Amino acid sequence: MGLVVQKFGGTSVADIEKIRNVANRVIRTATAGNRVVVVLSAMAGITDSLINLANQAAEDPDGRELDSLLSTGEQTTVALLAMMLTDMGYKARSLLGFQAGIRTNAAATKARIISIDAEKIRTLLAGGYIVVVAGFQGIDDDGNITTLGRGGSDTSAVALAAAIKADVCEIYTDVDGVYTTDPSICEKARKLSRISYDEMLEMASLGAKVLQIRSVEFAKKYNVPVHVRTSFGEEEGTMVLQEDTGMEELVISGVTCSKGEARITFKKVADVPGVASEIFGPIAEARILVDMIIQNTRAGGQTDLTFTVPRGDYKKALAIAQETGKAIGAEEVMGAENLAKVSIIGVGMKNHSGVASTMFSTLAAEGINIQMISTSEIRISCVVEEKYAELAVRVLHTAFGLDKKE
């Protein structure tokens, strides 16, 4: 007996038969005595088809028009589910973003939810309706349809759950929960029954693509319990919760790995104020995202500076850096591709010493050289040669006791 938001992604509504599975699940939840708000994505592949169509229509499609076009994807699935539920004898009503009161800023194609006026949803729920809301979309102050960017439906679901004070926001997806690491890399990966918002944020930003990162930020901000689970079975998935709500007693919750990193190093540049901005200004202007930055001071007022960029931007970044290198009198500007970033994540490391040294010695024991290190309160990341990425994940997974029981 509760108030539940259930979000289904593109693979869960890919065709009429899959939508029927969604309908059946929603009905089970409703007939168990819950009030249900359903949030849907577009059918898998549809958003890409629409973008493709837009690219045929315009070299650089106008963002406002693109949003109006893309929003048809979710409009289609919510209407189909609502008419299906109605046809099966249940009271159901679909709501588009603007009808559901989802107000966003005016940033086309990557809008942010500003507020939700959930009056209409509350009225429908009170009237016994299953409410089916189009994810990914909202409306700005000028009445333009906006979209929230890739994965935005997760954010819609969590924001709606916050607005109506739902007991839980269930995210149905094609995986059955959040794993300690990528099971395709490490077969001993196991599903976590609980994980904290902060850990989930680190996992999401490091490449575990289960939940859209903004939806986790939203969940954390409004303390919405999120249940990530499979849409193809009944088993429980992973609860994403506040850290103090009885987490498992793990020091480390997960190991992640992000390939496709590249590194650029400035050798022997003058260690004076302003050098960093001379180096990173042109990189930022080229809209290249810099991740890790490390600076080693040498003797004689000189320093080495190294940073990582996505591999796709490597060539461009290197060319820019070499120009800058000449201008600021660096001895050499060199780079390396084929790097990966391996991270361990866990709120437990706040209260446990020795986590870092365990990580370093574990990698060293396998002969894996650590090229760069960065840390946060709940994460330690090491840049290693890409060929060692999977091995590093597996040995760390074992070293921190994450392997599933045989």
Add this chain to the structure above:
Amino acid sequence: MGLVVQKFGGTSVADIEKIRNVANRVIRTATAGNRVVVVLSAMAGITDSLINLANQAAEDPDGRELDSLLSTGEQTTVALLAMMLTDMGYKARSLLGFQAGIRTNAAATKARIISIDAEKIRTLLAGGYIVVVAGFQGIDDDGNITTLGRGGSDTSAVALAAAIKADVCEIYTDVDGVYTTDPSICEKARKLSRISYDEMLEMASLGAKVLQIRSVEFAKKYNVPVHVRTSFGEEEGTMVLQEDTGMEELVISGVTCSKGEARITFKKVADVPGVASEIFGPIAEARILVDMIIQNTRAGGQTDLTFTVPRGDYKKALAIAQETGKAIGAEEVMGAENLAKVSIIGVGMKNHSGVASTMFSTLAAEGINIQMISTSEIRISCVVEEKYAELAVRVLHTAFGLDKKE
């Protein structure tokens, strides 16, 4: 230098290349110094595909949800055209029904436009924008998306033209105008340069499917000049106007023919009050549309009563009629299929005598027997055997001087 509404149907926006043709035409109109509001249909075939999808989702799709689903068709084309125009360097903005202020009643799938708040369109036009409005759709007082039914985009265009007091509403279609008759039946058919609203209404309701009938009613009510023309060329089409604005000096403007009629006759029923309602009540309850009704009084307080129904409803109507016949003591209830209705239409017949007798004698000269006759102020219709339909059209076309010059 004017204010022009241009409406393009589904075949004119069937793919990106066709939409590009539309863009070029709109730009020509705009650069000639006109302010332009464009109204689009969905891509040809899309509405049917969506209906098909709905029928897979539900045996009897909920009308409100169906409307939300169907409205994605026009949402797609207006976004594509607007982004194309913007990409070509013109200021353009798409508006969905609700954004364009098109308010309708709540009759899902066949809503009627109640009012248009054209403030937003006026503001955009004043700002130099080409405004691209989704046809076929509006919003009701509860914020539900509604659609206007088949051909509704014509009605959207004419209603918008009335609301913004446009100089002309151009309806671009796959035919190049309104013809004196169906050119596939009569090769001597010729394009009319002008036709009155009333004639167009009779033409439309009798099977000349160029303009949606409700759009003509709207045009007449608000005196909107409508220009029906081809989207595949530059030539002028047919102006639909008020009757007093310099029409051609024709007695008859067109000959139409509607096949697929059937007839049911009650023989010798009592000629007393209430008989007609006993006959037509059950027919109406079965939602069968009765067209022509003729009653001949016989001697002895008895009468014969004949009416026509669409052929698809013939069997059902005959069964109902035979039940009624027993109940009211008719001597016999009989019917006939394979009938057609041939009509001549023209405001000129108001001021010319002898039109009816010319029609009857022309048909008689070809040995075509007239089974029923009905008339309005500007129309005479005769029911004949279907096999004579084309012949009747051709001889009447010649008899009333409509044949094009060789």
